[in-house]
Structures are given as structure tokens and as C-alpha cells.
Amino acid sequence: MTRRKLVAGNWKMNGDRAALAELVAIAAAGAGAVDVAIAVPATLIAPAVALVPGFAIGGEDVHPAETGAHTGCLSAALLKEAGASFCIVGHSERRADCYETDAEVKAKAEALHRHAMRAILCVGETLAQRDAGQAEAVVTGQIAASLPEGAAADWLSIAYEPVWAIGTGRTPTVADVAAMHGAIRAKLRALIGAEADAMRILYGGSVTAENAAALLHAGDVDGALVGGASLTAAKFVPIVAAAGQRILSRSP
Numbered sequence: 057m058t059r060r061k062l063v064a065g066n067w068k069m070n071g072d073r074a075a076l077a078e079l080v081a082i083a084a085a086g087a088g089a090v091d092v093a094i095a096v097p098a099t100l101i102a103p104a105v106a107l108v109p110g111f112a113i114g115g116e117d118v119h120p121a122e123t124g125a126h127t128g129c130l131s132a133a134l135l136k137e138a139g140a141s142f143c144i145v146g147h148s149e150r151r152a153d154c155y156e157t158d159a160e161v162k163a164k165a166e167a168l169h170r171h172a173m174r175a176i177l178c179v180g181e182t183l184a185q186r187d188a189g190q191a192e193a194v195v196t197g198q199i200a201a202s203l204p205e206g207a208a209a210d211w212l213s214i215a216y217e218p219v220w221a222i223g224t225g226r227t228p229t230v231a232d233v234a235a236m237h238g239a240i241r242a243k244l245r246a247l248i249g250a251e252a253d254a255m256r257i258l259y260g261g262s263v264t265a266e267n268a269a270a271l272l273h274a275g276d277v278d279g280a281l282v283g284g285a286s287l288t289a290a291k292f293v294p295i296v297a298a299a300g301q302r303i304l305s306r307s308p
């Protein structure tokens with residue numbers, strides 16, 4: 057099955073209104089054979105959408121409830137009203153900083169689906185878990201416990217982001233990435249059957265213009281979730297270009 061690649065950016069708590077100018081060239085790069093999307097801090101969603109209408113701008117977190125006494129939180133409806141078409145859920149920084157559980161991540165994804173928004177659900181192991189030989193069990197366990205009801209490829213993507221590869225300049229080997237994505241695909245098949253073959257599984261963690269071609273064309277890798285290198289068009293657009301290239305021959 058051919059899956060169209062998705063290269064998504066995650067600005068985290070970076071960027072400001074001036075930085076939104078980068079989105080003009082980034083949005084133009086998304087007009088080709090690769091889907092492109094950028095998640096920005098919530099206060100930047102509306103001005104970003106105004107600047108690049110029609111381009112996929114997303115949030116970085118959502119509260120599972122519809123409304124209520126949740127000071128400082130944002131519902132899917134609020135994100136959508138601001139112009140977001142998708143949202144990241146379960147990023148490891150939120151699992152660590154905000155103690156988010158798999159059950160909460162699942163509820164957040166379901167809230168997005170109720171509002172016809174797309175979701176990128178993040179999973180990934182820590183270095184200690186990898187060193188202990190538990191990486192696959194941890195990641196497939198997160199998938200089993202946080203996969204939302206009604207999970208389907210037209211609104212949900214998975215992002216495999218090893219915690220130790222985020223912002224560190226370290227990445228797993230291409231073989232390790234392919235093995236983990238294969239394990240995630242197998243787990244998805246067990247949970248949702250043939251729909252799993254249409255679902256995009258992104259890799260995230262220190263993706264750069266230099267390593268993107270190798271990582272993005274590994275087995276079962278359907279795109280990337282990019283942090284630091286998504287903040288400027290100069291760094292991000294070459295990653296989109298790498299996703300669009302077919303590797304016709306490899307050196308021995």
C-alpha cells in the first residue's frame with residue numbers, strides 16, 4: 057500500500073508572530089506530493105491561519121472535555137475555532153512535564169475526532185527503557201492503551217519519537233527505526249485490522265535535512281514529526297523535499 061508522506065512540524069514553546077513569516081515558504085513546499093503541517097503555540101494559531109489560509113496549522117495539546125472548569129486548558133472546539141485543523145496528542149514532553157497518561161491521551165484524540173479534527177498521537181521509549189531491552193514493549197503498550205476509539209487513517213497518524221532522540225542530535229539507526237515502525241504497524245493491525253495499512257507512522261527525533269532522506273524512506277516510515285528544524289523554512293523545506301524523493305538506487 058502506498059501512503060502519502062506527511063512531514064509535520066512541532067514548534068513547541070518556540071516562535072512568535074515575527075517567526076510566522078517562515079510559514080509562507082513552508083506552506084508553498086506543502087503544495088506538492090507531500091502533505092505538510094505545522095503545530096504552533098496556541099496563541100499563534102489564528103495569526104498563522106490568517107497568514108497562510110488553507111495550510112494545515114495545528115495545536116500542540118488539547119483538553120479532552122468539551123467545556124468546563126479547566127483553567128488554562130483549550131478544548132478541541134476552541135482550537136478549531138482559532139483555525140487549527142489538527143493537534144498533536146501525547147507528546148513525550150507533555151507525558152513527562154504534565155504527567156499525561158495513556159488514558160488521557162486517548163481521550164484527547166477522541167475529543168479531536170468529535171470535532172472532525174486530525175490527530176498526531178506520539179509514542180516513544182526513554183533511553184533507560186531502550187537500554188533495558190523494553191523499547192518495543194513500551195511503545196506497543198502505549199499504542200494499545202492510547203489508541204482512540206474509531207482510529208482510522210483519514211484522521212489519525214502515529215508519531216514514533218524515541219525520547220532520547222528528541223533535541224539531542226542522536227537518532228536510532230535506520231534499521232532500528234524500520235524495526236520499530238514494523239512493530240507499531242503489526243500492533244495496529246492486531247487492534248484495527250486492515251485500516252492499519254493505511255495509517256501513517258511518522259518518525260520524530262532530531263530529523264534534519266541531512267538525515268531525512270534515509271529516515272523517511274525506511275520501511276514503514278510515512279513521514280516525520282520535526283521539532284527544531286521546523287522553525288525555519290531553510291531547515292524544514294529540504295526535509296519536505298527529501299520526503300518527496302524516491303530513492304531509485306542505494307550505494308552498496
Ligand SMILES: O=C(CO)COP(=O)(O)O
Nearest residue numbers: 066222223261262283284
Ligand atoms: O519532539 C520532536 C517533535 O515533536 C522532535 O524534536 P527535534 O526534531 O527538535 O528533535
